[in-house]
Amino acid sequence: MTYAAVYNSWKSDPEAFWMKAAEGISWYKPPSKALFDEKAPVYEWFADAQVNTCYNAVDRHVEAGHGARTAIIYDSPVTNTKHKISYAELQTRVASLAGALRAKGVEKGDRVLIYMPMVPEAIEAMLACGRLGAIHSVVFGGFAANELAVRIDDAKPKAIIAASCGIEPNRVIHYKPLLDEAIELAAHKPDFCVIFQREQEVAQLIEGRDYSWHGFQYGVEPAECVPVAGNHPSYILYTSGTTGQPKGVIRHTAGQLVALDWTMKAIYDIDAGDVFWAASDVGWVVGHSYIAYGQLIHGATTIVFEGKPVGTPDAGTFWRIISEYGVKALFTAPTAFRAIKREDPNGELLKKYDLSKFETLFLAGERADPDTITWAQDQLGVPVIDHWWQTETGWAIAANPMGIEPLPVKLGSPSVAMPGYDVQILDESGNEMPAGEMGAIAIKLPLPPGTLPTLWNAEERFVSAYLETFPGYYETGDAGYKDEDGYLYIMARTDDVINVAGHRLSTGAMEEVLASHPDVAECAVIGVADKLKGQLPLGFLCLNAGCERGHEDIVKDVVKLVREKIGPVAAFKLAVVVDRLPKTRSGKILRATMVKIANGQVFKVPATIDDPAILDEITDALGSLGYPEQS
Ligand code: COA
Ligand code: AMP
Numbered sequence: 001m002t003y004a005a006v007y008n009s010w011k012s013d014p015e016a017f018w019m020k021a022a023e024g025i026s027w028y029k030p031p032s033k034a035l036f037d038e039k040a041p042v043y044e045w046f047a048d049a050q051v052n053t054c055y056n057a058v059d060r061h062v063e064a065g066h067g068a069r070t071a072i073i074y075d076s077p078v079t080n081t082k083h084k085i086s087y088a089e090l091q092t093r094v095a096s097l098a099g100a101l102r103a104k105g106v107e108k109g110d111r112v113l114i115y116m117p118m119v120p121e122a123i124e125a126m127l128a129c130g131r132l133g134a135i136h137s138v139v140f141g142g143f144a145a146n147e148l149a150v151r152i153d154d155a156k157p158k159a160i161i162a163a164s165c166g167i168e169p170n171r172v173i174h175y176k177p178l179l180d181e182a183i184e185l186a187a188h189k190p191d192f193c194v195i196f197q198r199e200q201e202v203a204q205l206i207e208g209r210d211y212s213w214h215g216f217q218y219g220v221e222p223a224e225c226v227p228v229a230g231n232h233p234s235y236i237l238y239t240s241g242t243t244g245q246p247k248g249v250i251r252h253t254a255g256q257l258v259a260l261d262w263t264m265k266a267i268y269d270i271d272a273g274d275v276f277w278a279a280s281d282v283g284w285v286v287g288h289s290y291i292a293y294g295q296l297i298h299g300a301t302t303i304v305f306e307g308k309p310v311g312t313p314d315a316g317t318f319w320r321i322i323s324e325y326g327v328k329a330l331f332t333a334p335t336a337f338r339a340i341k342r343e344d345p346n347g348e349l350l351k352k353y354d355l356s357k358f359e360t361l362f363l364a365g366e367r368a369d370p371d372t373i374t375w376a377q378d379q380l381g382v383p384v385i386d387h388w389w390q391t392e393t394g395w396a397i398a399a400n401p402m403g404i405e406p407l408p409v410k411l412g413s414p415s416v417a418m419p420g421y422d423v424q425i426l427d428e429s430g431n432e433m434p435a436g437e438m439g440a441i442a443i444k445l446p447l448p449p450g451t452l453p454t455l456w457n458a459e460e461r462f463v464s465a466y467l468e469t470f471p472g473y474y475e476t477g478d479a480g481y482k483d484e485d486g487y488l489y490i491m492a493r494t495d496d497v498i499n500v501a502g503h504r505l506s507t508g509a510m511e512e513v514l515a516s517h518p519d520v521a522e523c524a525v526i527g528v529a530d531k532l533k534g535q536l537p538l539g540f541l542c543l544n545a546g547c548e549r550g551h552e553d554i555v556k557d558v559v560k561l562v563r564e565k566i567g568p569v570a571a572f573k574l575a576v577v578v579d580r581l582p583k584t585r586s587g588k589i590l591r592a593t594m595v596k597i598a599n600g601q602v603f604k605v606p607a608t609i610d611d612p613a614i615l616d617e618i619t620d621a622l623g624s625l626g627y628p629e630q631s
Contacts, residue, residue, distance in 0.1 A: 011422070022254075025254070025258055049254050052133070058094060062091050070085070079167060090124070092222070098131040125161045131225050135155075137157065155456065159194065162194070244508070259420075278290035279331070280332065310343045316350070333365035334373075364389060384409070385402065399416075419448070430469075435482055443476065523539060537571065538622075581614070581618075582614040583614075586608070599627075
């Protein structure tokens with residue numbers, strides 16, 4: 001079938017389309033129907049089914065005789081470790097961990113926070129939660145204790161599973177002190193913590209609260225899979241919004257299973273037994289969908305890679321992994337390829353490896369610039385597929401469906417809408433824009449299975465953040481256009497979200513941190529274009545009258561403060577003191593204009609500007625930091 005035929009079959013009968021896709025999942029009780037719209041605009045999928053995530057990701061493959069197949073490959077250049085875990089081993093390990101969690105009181109519906117680096121135990125922890133029907137919330141290791149505390153207070157976990165440390169190429173990340181500090185800061189306290197002690201660092205355990213991963217599992221009864229309702233949350237994943245309070249995106253169990261299973265073949269052309277590697281982190285949505293879950297649900301092999309595209313030890317690491325494990329498809333962020341290209345522009349390291357099994361490179365997480373795509377195509381000689389999605393959707397909104405019909409690639413476009421998504425470009429009044437014209441990108445409700453039904457404990461925020469601007473639509477927060485062939489082009493965010501090295505960050509959250517500095521009267525943070533990371537945050541500070549401290553000291557303070565409060569992942573290293581910020585007459589800071597000046601783009605002085613002379617001051621301040629960059 002062609003892409004058009006598949007898309008139209010969904011559009012003409014979504015119910016039949018998703019019930020057919022649901023046949024890929026093993027149910028205790030199959031769903032009586034796909035869509036449950038009684039609580040619209042909150043939609044649910046397969047709500048009356050009974051199912052278990054871990055059973056579908058692990059046990060059913062063992063029962064079908066595939067226990068010896070490799071489920072997880074762990075490759076860690078930062079610790080010089082490699083090993084493989086079969087489906088049968090995974091079942092034993094996860095059942096034992098789930099049994100130990102249950103023995104300590106974790107039950108269906110309890111939340112468990114997971115704070116771990118890229119080790120297979122992170123996936124085992126996620127699966128153990130799924131086995132019990134507990135709801136996990138994984139927190140990325142690059143966030144500071146304060147961010148962890150915010151998530152602890154929102155999710156109110158009964159237990160926290162953490163590792164003693166993570167390894168960055170330039171340092172060991174001491175997870176345990178960060179965890180202790182976060183628990184200290186949070187109002188909610190977990191009943192207990194489980195610490196996976198790594199060879200690189202043995203953490204101090206707090207008597208009566210902390211248990212060692214290994215000791216805690218000793219002598220417990222392994223747990224069986226607990227059936228849960230189709231609309232039972234599988235996980236909460238926090239993502240950046242416009243403020244310092246992150247949004248707790250929920251994923252329902254059945255929708256996630258059906259959607260991810262469907263995407264494995266349709267989008268990624270992966271069959272059971274194939275090796276599909278997503279070089280991301282379990283702390284992000286890509287890591288949830290395509291390191292932890294998609295491959296395992298589909299009976300394929302996933303790779304847990306603890307390293308970086310460059311420097312661990314060199315820019316040939318990705319090629320080594322692809323050749324060593326016969327990777328069929330790789331999924332990563334364009335930043336990773338920009339980093340590799342910068343170190344090895346002529347692809348010398350590539351020549352050392354046999355990439356004959358490699359078929360497709362998938363990119364997402366940020367805009368894939370045509371230069372990077374062309375370079376990757378030339379070096380690898382395989383299709384390079386950009387696709388577009390968000391934490392909220394959990395899987396691709398737009399892609400080139402390699403397992404249905406590979407469509408011509410258009411540089412700069414993540415291709416076309418996937419079945420389930422009716423994507424429209426709207427003007428401010430909600431009218432559809434003609435082809436080629438920019439507007440807000442919205443998706444007609446309901447969103448498909450596997451996307452967010454709502455936010456954790458924040459239904460009003462869900463409605464106001466996503467559904468109010470365009471009634472009947474989900475507002476993606478992205479702006480762009482569609483061409484005559486229905487190809488989408490994702491050009492910018494319409495909110496305060498920026499994308500740094502494929503990591504989604506909130507400039508609003510950074511502004512809250514800057515504003516907390518005693519000498520800062522007012523501030524603004526913008527995202528400026530960066531050749532490696534796509535965007536970098538840059539702060540403007542207006543100081544309190546009479547402040548006598550040196551500007552350099554205050555800049556150093558705020559850089560440190562953002563690292564302490566949000567974390568190193570914010571990559572906030574640029575700030576400058578200015579007298580005033582450019583504003584409209586009604587007091588709105590003209591951030592978009594500042595971005596254009598920083599990027600050296602042509603801009604019109606907004607008609608509503610209060611004092612145009614301030615733009616010259618901003619230009620000078622940016623100049624002092626080397627912006628716009630000379631190419
Ligand atoms: N735990 C703790 N700290 C982390 C971390 C983690 N899991 N991940 C990143 N950090 C730290 C880094 O060490 C760095 O700290 P520093 O300021 O002391 O150098 C900081 O956070 C910023 O990290 P990053 O923006 O990733 O920059 P980098 O210079 O370390 O690496 C790349 C640059 C391009 C190699 C890296 O960003 C990369 O591999 N990107 C690929 C994109 C990707 O995986 N995106 C995920 C979504 S698909
Ligand atoms: P996250 O929730 O971290 O996955 O970030 C989602 C956001 O990243 C999207 O809303 C886009 O702004 C951006 N993004 C993701 N994939 C792409 C892509 N292929 N092209 C352009 N932007 C993208």
